[in-house]
Amino acid sequence: MGYALRVDAHLQRRIAVEGLTFDVGRGAAAPRRIIDDVSFSVVAGGVFTVLGPSGSGKSTLLRCLNRLVEPSAGRVLLDGHDASELPVQELRRRVGMVFQTAALFDGNVLDNVLYGPRLREGRAGDGMARGAAGDADSACAQAEGLLRRVGLPAAFCDKPVTELSGGEAQRVSLARALANEPEVLMLDEPTAALDPTASQVIEDLLLQLAADTDLTFVFVTHNLAQARRIGDHGLLLVDGRVVDQGPLPAFLDDPAEDITRQFVEGRLQSGDAAQ
Ligand SMILES: Nc1ncnc2c1ncn2[C@@H]1O[C@H](COP(=O)(O)OP(=O)(O)OP(=O)(O)O)[C@@H](O)[C@H]1O
Ligand SMILES: [Mg+2]
DSSP states (O other): OHHHHHHHHHHOEEEEEEEEEEEESTTSSSOEEEEEEEEEEEETTOEEEEEOOTTSSHHHHHHHHTTSSOOSEEEEEETTEEGGGSOHHHHHHHEEEEOSSOOOOSSBHHHHHTHHHHHHTTOTTOOGGGSOHHHHHHHHHHHHHHHHHTTOOGGGGGOBGGGOOHHHHHHHHHHHHHHTOOSEEEEESTTTTSOHHHHHHHHHHHHHHHHHSOOEEEEEOSOHHHHHHHOSEEEEEETTEEEEEEETTHHHHSOSSHHHHHHHTTOOOTTGGGO
């Protein structure tokens, strides 16, 4: 019985997307369907990879998942519950996001990393200097723990974000996302702006997080080798539609669909699905 319960927990769908659609220009002369009836689900602890040519709707799909854009139809289920019924702040805490380029605000690393927890405590504007000494100590300890998880030394707490390299800034944005203790972490091409070494550091961190935690990832990448290394399942999005999906790396190594083979061989562009 205990074993059966564990199996059920393992197979639990952390996030599920059903018939998700996003239209722009509704009511205008030329409305456009950017996301078209997309469905998929990710088990708890899974690493789900979204692939597709530029302009196919990958970023928009992620933005629909935590309501940075409001879907026109369909639904997102988080642990089986309709995400549209959650307060948007709670949804965004539980479904975190890391972008291609670290979106840090001016200030030091500690303030950026602790932004989410402070927002929830109603103290987002507090810098270290204004907090009581005990608060500052515990904030430091919390931030240092998060920095350690992304391989940065404690001394980085006081560093102005303007002094960070691209790779360091991306690690700080990962720490900031982790500070919210999300259940799902969405990553939109998190290494695309980094050199190969910095990119490898982020990739290793993601693999480590996937191995050590039950965090669930929805990961957009252009890099097929990276998708093979990191993802356990993937889908191919073309012109807003899911044209293929399956387990990685077989999904890319031995494509079931012609369109996936074209994509793997670099012969697919946005607009091709319509032909
Ligand atoms: N709010 C919007 N209004 C109009 N068009 C939009 C809107 N949001 C996205 N689009 C269009 O939808 C298409 C998909 O954009 P999206 O950024 O999701 O693609 P992508 O797959 O992430 O591309 P890339 O790989 O280049 O990042 C693009 O043609 C974009 O211009
Ligand atoms: Mg994009």
